[in-house]
Amino acid sequence: MSAGGRAIPLSRREFIAVSMSAAGGLMVSLCPARWAGAAAGTADTPGAAEAGRLGAFVRIEPDGRIVIGARGCEIGQGVRTSLPMLIAEELDVPWSAVTVEQLPYGLVASGEAPGFKSLYGPQGAGGSTSIPDGWGELRQAGARARWLLIQAAAESWREPAARLSTHAAQVVHADGRTLSYAQLAQRAAGLTPPAGDVPLKERGAYRIIGQPTRVADARDIVIGSAGFGLDGSVPGMLTALIARCPYFDGSVAELDDTQARRVPGVRQVFPIPGPRAGAPIERNLAAGVAVVAEDFWSARRGREALRITWKPAAGAADSSASLEARALAALARPGTIAREDGDVAAARRGAARVVQATYTEPLLAHATMEPPHALLDLTGTRALLIASLQSPGGASRMISDMTGLARPDIEIRLPRVGGGFGRRLQNDFVAEAVLVAQQARAPVKVVWTREDDLRNDFYRPFGVHRLSATLDAQGRVTGWEHRVAATARKYRAAGMEDEPEWIGCVDRDGFPAGCVANYRAEFLPVELDLARGWWRAPLPTFVAFPVEAFLDEVAHAAGQDPLALRLGLLGAPRELSYRDHGGPEFHTGRLAQVLRRAAREIGYGRKLPPRHGIGLAGHFTHGGYAAHAIEVAVTEQGGLSVVRCVCAADVGEIVNPLGLDAQFMGGTIDGLSTALNLQITVKEGRIEQSNFPDYPLLRMAAAPEVEVHLIESQLPPSGAGEMGIPTVAPALVNAIFAATGRRLRRLPIGDQISA
Amino acid sequence: MAIELTLNQRPVSFAGDPGMPLLWYLRDHARLTGTKFGCGIGYCGACTVHLDQVAVRACVTPMNSVAGRTVTTIEGLARGSTLHPVQQAWIDEDVAQCGYCQAGQIMAAVDLLRRKPQPSDADIATLTNLCRCGTYPRIRRAIRRAAARLNGERA
Numbered sequence: 001m002s003a004g005g006r007a008i009p010l011s012r013r014e015f016i017a018v019s020m021s022a023a024g025g026l027m028v029s030l031c032p033a034r035w036a037g038a039a040a041g042t043a044d045t046p047g048a049a050e051a052g053r054l055g056a057f058v059r060i061e062p063d064g065r066i067v068i069g070a071r072g073c074e075i076g077q078g079v080r081t082s083l084p085m086l087i088a089e090e091l092d093v094p095w096s097a098v099t100v101e102q103l104p105y106g107l108v109a110s111g112e113a114p115g116f117k118s119l120y121g122p123q124g125a126g127g128s129t130s131i132p133d134g135w136g137e138l139r140q141a142g143a144r145a146r147w148l149l150i151q152a153a154a155e156s157w158r159e160p161a162a163r164l165s166t167h168a169a170q171v172v173h174a175d176g177r178t179l180s181y182a183q184l185a186q187r188a189a190g191l192t193p194p195a196g197d198v199p200l201k202e203r204g205a206y207r208i209i210g211q212p213t214r215v216a217d218a219r220d221i222v223i224g225s226a227g228f229g230l231d232g233s234v235p236g237m238l239t240a241l242i243a244r245c246p247y248f249d250g251s252v253a254e255l256d257d258t259q260a261r262r263v264p265g266v267r268q269v270f271p272i273p274g275p276r277a278g279a280p281i282e283r284n285l286a287a288g289v290a291v292v293a294e295d296f297w298s299a300r301r302g303r304e305a306l307r308i309t310w311k312p313a314a315g316a317a318d319s320s321a322s323l324e325a326r327a328l329a330a331l332a333r334p335g336t337i338a339r340e341d342g343d344v345a346a347a348r349r350g351a352a353r354v355v356q357a358t359y360t361e362p363l364l365a366h367a368t369m370e371p372p373h374a375l376l377d378l379t380g381t382r383a384l385l386i387a388s389l390q391s392p393g394g395a396s397r398m399i400s401d402m403t404g405l406a407r408p409d410i411e412i413r414l415p416r417v418g419g420g421f422g423r424r425l426q427n428d429f430v431a432e433a434v435l436v437a438q439q440a441r442a443p444v445k446v447v448w449t450r451e452d453d454l455r456n457d458f459y460r461p462f463g464v465h466r467l468s469a470t471l472d473a474q475g476r477v478t479g480w481e482h483r484v485a486a487t488a489r490k491y492r493a494a495g496m497e498d499e500p501e502w503i504g505c506v507d508r509d510g511f512p513a514g515c516v517a518n519y520r521a522e523f524l525p526v527e528l529d530l531a532r533g534w535w536r537a538p539l540p541t542f543v544a545f546p547v548e549a550f551l552d553e554v555a556h557a558a559g560q561d562p563l564a565l566r567l568g569l570l571g572a573p574r575e576l577s578y579r580d581h582g583g584p585e586f587h588t589g590r591l592a593q594v595l596r597r598a599a600r601e602i603g604y605g606r607k608l609p610p611r612h613g614i615g616l617a618g619h620f621t622h623g624g625y626a627a628h629a630i631e632v633a634v635t636e637q638g639g640l641s642v643v644r645c646v647c648a649a650d651v652g653e654i655v656n657p658l659g660l661d662a663q664f665m666g667g668t669i670d671g672l673s674t675a676l677n678l679q680i681t682v683k684e685g686r687i688e689q690s691n692f693p694d695y696p697l698l699r700m701a702a703a704p705e706v707e708v709h710l711i712e713s714q715l716p717p718s719g720a721g722e723m724g725i726p727t728v729a730p731a732l733v734n735a736i737f738a739a740t741g742r743r744l745r746r747l748p749i750g751d752q753i754s755a
Numbered sequence: 756m757a758i759e760l761t762l763n764q765r766p767v768s769f770a771g772d773p774g775m776p777l778l779w780y781l782r783d784h785a786r787l788t789g790t791k792f793g794c795g796i797g798y799c800g801a802c803t804v805h806l807d808q809v810a811v812r813a814c815v816t817p818m819n820s821v822a823g824r825t826v827t828t829i830e831g832l833a834r835g836s837t838l839h840p841v842q843q844a845w846i847d848e849d850v851a852q853c854g855y856c857q858a859g860q861i862m863a864a865v866d867l868l869r870r871k872p873q874p875s876d877a878d879i880a881t882l883t884n885l886c887r888c889g890t891y892p893r894i895r896r897a898i899r900r901a902a903a904r905l906n907g908e909r910a
Contacts, residue, residue, distance in 0.1 A: 215854075219846060224830045225830070228788075264772065295784070298772070367887060369853065419887045450795060665890075667889070669891060706892060
């Protein structure tokens with residue numbers, strides 16, 4: 001889901017602005033026509049000046065260096081590499097000649113409402129949308145730059161452009177003459193850009209798209225100079241830690257900061273407000289006390305020296321145990337129908353057999369390796385934000401709303417981001433930086449500790465899923481009902497008022513919807529006082545576990561093979577309507593194909609050693625298709641090991657196979673880590689977990705090799721950052737069932753097998 | 756009294772709180788931000804550096820324990836523009852996703868290869884650095900690649 005990820009309503013009428021860079025090279029940027037001047041840095045707004053320095057997708061220096069701007073937030077999904085690849089392909093330059101430059105958030109002033117425009121198009125990271133968003137427009141950006149270079153050569157040679165082609169950063173005449181892009185850059189910069197779209201390469205002519213391509217800035221990473229958000233600094237910067245109220249909606253009852261103020265290096269201590277009780281969480285998550293100091297260590301010592309009495313709010317006695325009891329109770333009542341086909345009740349009356357099971361999933365924290373933080377320098381008329389973000393547009397709006405600054409006066413840099421997973425679609429930490437910087441009257445970097453992070457998250461919803469399926473006398477599935485009692489995703493969520501109650505919790509059109517005549521999906525909200533957010537493949541991860549595990553149960557009840565049952569339900573390859581993120585259609589044949597491929601690669605159906613088992617799961621996620629086949633071995637004592645782990649994926653046209661392999665490998669390990677051990681629990685109104693020892697991410701010793709198989713496709717690409725995770729947990733519990741006959745219906749798996 | 760140490764082959768001096776963890780000295784005072792903050796309790800390994808050529812977790816290593824000693828950070832691993840074989844292997848195997856934990860992973864791997872020039876899978880499995888992106892399989896490959904190159908250089 002890309003909530004918050006898309007910042008600006010963008011006109012799709014864009015054109016290439018061309019201008020000379022300071023070094024005399026060609027700069028080409030994809031931007032609205034009226035930004036031709038601004039992109040060149042000729043406009044006198046500071047935002048435009050910043051854009052002039054970095055603000056173009058393509059810049060060809062006189063020395064032949066080809067500089068391509070990367071517009072996205074690089075959170076580990078590889079966009080700093082894959083998006084420039086799209087441009088370089090159509091520019092027709094060797095990838096080895098390309099220098100990738102990260103672009104800042106490109107919002108500049110405009111004479112027209114709303115007073116600003118985007119230079120670069122979508123820059124957020126959410127919902128696996130970067131590649132599908134960039135597929136058309138970034139290739140056009142490269143192609144238009146190439147078009148200009150050809151025109152420049154045509155003028156230079158006084159030859160028709162039709163007789164010219166390009167190859168490896170050169171324009172080539174039919175008679176064999178060549179001019180390098182570097183030689184042409186200055187002339188090309190003075191030409192009028194093409195009025196409309198220019199033709200793109202034939203697929204067979206690709207030289208970069210489809211080639212395994214390493215992370216563009218890998219060298220910076222391995223020498224420690226990559227520059228993550230937390231590494232930012234500005235002169236005179238102070239560091240702030242915030243002691244946040246551990247009770248949701250709670251506040252500071254009493255504060256004694258005497259000792260904290262005595263800590264050397266501590267400059268200021270002051271309370272900051274939290275959200276209004278019961279109101280949408282639009283800014284920061286919690287009331288607290290900020291300690292502003294010369295460096296992290298003095299801020300931390302100062303925070304430890306605070307004496308605070310917290311005033312809890314209504315939820316102070318609540319717990320995960322009572323939440324689960326409420327969810328089970330809720331399932332006894334009718335809920336909100338998200339989709340209903342046919343007549344589930346009639347199917348039940350006519351059924352030869354009814355299968356029913358209840359699945360439970362915990363709250364999850366994001367636990368990005370780089371904790372949340374934000375460095376904000378407010379100068380009165382300007383703001384500079386350096387932070388690891390997924391939604392720079394949201395951050396821009398947040399700062400503008402809180403300071404009154406016009407959005408073009410807010411400069412946002414986009415450093416490398418130490419993991420996102422959806423956490424940074426929220427900008428609560430940016431709101432904190434505004435509150436602290438306003439009061440401190442100095443540039444301040446708000447830094448979170450790991451404890452702050454695990455206890456102040458927008459958690460993946462908790463849910464209890466009750467599934468039932470009806471079978472006829474031949475074992476065919478005649479009805480399917482999926483009832484979800486969950487902490488509503490939209491609870492207290494700002495800007496989601498118009499969304500349906502069940503958003504993020506019910507996958508109304510997900511398989512097997514549309515494949516079973518009688519179908520019902522239903523939602524029952526249960527409340528617990530904490531904030532919820534998007535967590536990597538939010539809805540698919542939440543629903544694939546119960547649905548894909550229950551499909552296995554149904555298959556066994558029907559006396560069918562689990563793969564055969566799935567393929568039978570998917571039926572003939574066809575498109576079904578899918579109204580939520582990743583739609584508008586879901587192709588049954590593509591899901592069947594990844595399931596078959598994963599099964600084939602693992603040798604599904606072969607004879608296995610005792611206490612080994614293979615489990616399968618497939619899912620449609622954000623426009624892509626993935627399946628896992630996992631082989632496990634379980635000892636008599638319940639010791640679980642993953643013997644093989646196969647992932648098959650169809651994400652359309654393959655842009656960077658090496659990057660895709662990384663995403664599916666990483667998604668798989670993230671899925672195992674989460675399914676095995678991760679959960680957030682609440683006791684007496686407070687989050688119980690505090691740091692990695694009680695939120696134990698998988699380590700090297702438990703990480704299997706992952707065999708990734710990508711389906712060749714000529715369909716437009718989907719993204720890939722999220723498709724690798726949803727099917728891991730169900731494939732794993734299906735494998736455990738196959739090995740042991742024990743059906744696990746609760747995550748995390750923890751010690752359930754040995755228990 | 757100031758604490759004297761050798762940092763990436765240069766003598767440096769620190770006159771602040773002797774209880775300050777090395778991590779925060781590196782990041783906030785020496786302005787070497789390649790060493791990362793992940794947990795603050797010595798668990799995740801994002802802050803791994805070398806103290807007298809042995810991997811330590813800088814977030815739980817107080818400055819008064821490094822007096823007179825030699826600290827190497829990720830910034831001090833390469834020799835000029837020539838990368839350490841482990842750094843090069845990390846590029847060759849395309850290990851990094853978000854990249855945040857990788858400085859610590861590399862420092863831990865260099866330490867492992869000093870102790871175990873031909874590490875078995877079990878040796879590699881003793882590494883406890885966390886990676887939230889799940890790059891472990893490529894880390895294993897990079898370590899094996901670096902080991903092969905280092906052993907070739909020694910031969």
